[in-house]
Amino acid sequence: MDSKLMTRSRTAVALTVASAALLTGCASGSATPAAKDDGQPIEVWARAGTDAATTYAAMFKEFTDKTGVQVNFQGVPDLDQQLQTRAASKKLPDIVINDSAALGNYTSQGYLQKIDKSSVTGNDAIADSLWNETTGLDGATYGVPFSRQTMVTMIRKDWREKLGLPIPTTQEELAKLATAFATQDPDGNGQADTYGMTVPGSTERGYLGWWASSYLWQDGGSYLKDEGSGKFSASASSAKDGVTWIKQQFCTPGNTQPGALTAATSVASPFFQTGKTGIILTGPYNFSSFDTALGKDAYEVIESPKGTEDNTVLAEGENIYVTASNGKPDQTKKVIDFLVSADGQKAGMTAGKQPVVRVPVNSGVDAAAVYNDPRWAVVQDALKNSSKAFPSAINFVPIKQAAAEALNKIVSDCGADNIASGLKDLDAAIDNELESQNAKS
Incomplete structure (x- = not known):
């Protein structure tokens, strides 16, 4: 990060x-x-x-x-x-x-x-x-x-096969799989104690903005538009479709782990590692710990399912x-x-x-x-x-932080029609930051 x-x-x-x-x-x-x-x-x-x-x-x-x-x-x-x-x-x-x-x-x-x-x-x-x-x-x-490295999607293969479900190829199928993991007792212990996705939804260090970026890109959105010559413009308003999908996950009971809105990666990742969630978007640095905790054959590694545009994921x-x-x-x-x-x-x-x-x-x-x-x-x-x-020529940290705070506010209120207004506010915050860095187009 x-x-x-x-x-x-x-x-x-x-x-x-x-x-x-x-x-x-x-x-x-x-x-x-x-x-x-x-x-x-x-x-x-x-x-x-x-x-x-x-x-x-x-x-x-x-x-x-x-x-x-x-x-x-x-x-x-x-x-x-x-x-x-x-x-x-x-x-x-x-x-x-x-x-x-x-x-x-x-x-x-x-x-x-x-x-x-x-x-x-x-x-x-x-x-x-x-x-x-x-x-x-x-x-x-x-x-x-x-x-x-880049993000990949890791899925509990044993859970998916037990429920007779296919490997997801789209965001819609991924969401359905998350719901199934939360509602159909994939670990077979007779208790309602499993969840869909592991999500670091905290604003701490901009975690939610970091995690969400892949899904925004997959649906044709982005935080910034590169205008060339070291100049950028805010473009968060283009991310409405991606944010809509993300909000649906937070607002569908069980699709994200308990406490996702305040979870940093150090809090979120153990949910997958200990068998409480069945899906995680993360980097290959977790292979070793997941292999030890779950067994290499218990989960599968796939490229991220496609959104409305493609399956772009964050590279670091x-x-x-x-x-x-x-x-x-x-x-x-x-x-x-x-x-x-x-x-x-x-x-x-x-x-x-x-x-x-x-x-x-x-x-x-x-x-x-x-x-x-x-x-x-x-x-x-x-x-x-x-x-x-993410653009490396500018200081992206405050932009990622602004994105995390805006998205956290949007997904926290499941009953509000707040996506368009929230992204408009995010655009304003990003433009202000770009201007302070002399990087605004």
Whole structure:
């Protein structure tokens, strides 16, 4: 998910002006020649919990064994908060690996150096569409793609087959399946204790806006329209059909889990994991925990059923960011070249218990083959053929937050005819935010 909105600081902006160069030979906004490496270990941070941090550590050990370059790695769960603290002391870590959606926020704060993608070994093995997601409002490149993933729909296969129902191919069929899971005792325990969908409907960190985006796109709507040249316009009013379908799920008893309107992902996901809901739209990062809790054969992974337009789903991922404090151009290039190489990508997939590379950005690496798991082919196909990312050049966090708050208000009142008016208010809020970022068309 996106990082929390951070306040622009003079200190962070000053870092850009004072920073040393990386791959371009100069810092963002600076003509100072690149500093020579100081011989100290290069400091790399990633937003990672314990399992992911273990994978990163193993991956960087392999890197050091190959290159001799020492890495001081830290997995930092509250990464953005810690970056603010380091920015205040004018000493950011050298490299940060974090969400691709963080780019707009980081560039607005002056955290990052520009990158010359042509100097990245193997840059042509990374799709142009992924490089486009590392471009700032000024047209410069501020990151290197590292990992991508997209949402897929996971369904309790055993429940569906017990009820004799088909794999859903449309939103309408998905909703009917959710109702059946809530009303027909699919687990056979004789109790009315199962529900349809797992939904993170909370406004916290914009969760509802994040989850709902796929269904809005599938029905021809969106929060924003990209007008080109770094400019956008609000377009939430186009999402009426998608919001209507979403509201129907919240307002049909049992189609969403209890407390969905206030549930963050940490609260919502256990409903699927513990056998209380039968449908979840989520990323492949949950495969391991669901396999352990439910059994790999208990649920199936499919591309999202189609709405009135298509089956577009949200794509996310991680970029490698070079900070304004970085004064180690040679070491940095070696780190980046390794991370996007076939060996580095495979290490990120297999070196530990939890992959930190989900779908590789290197076109020479096949996730389904590396994992020996056909479910990853579903993820890869969805990513390639039917996915869409939030705009990364702008700070999308407040827009996602505004969407979550507007949608939560709309779906909370099942008796109100409030969709059109609620989306009109959301458009106004989005336009105001775009204007504040100088990104409004």
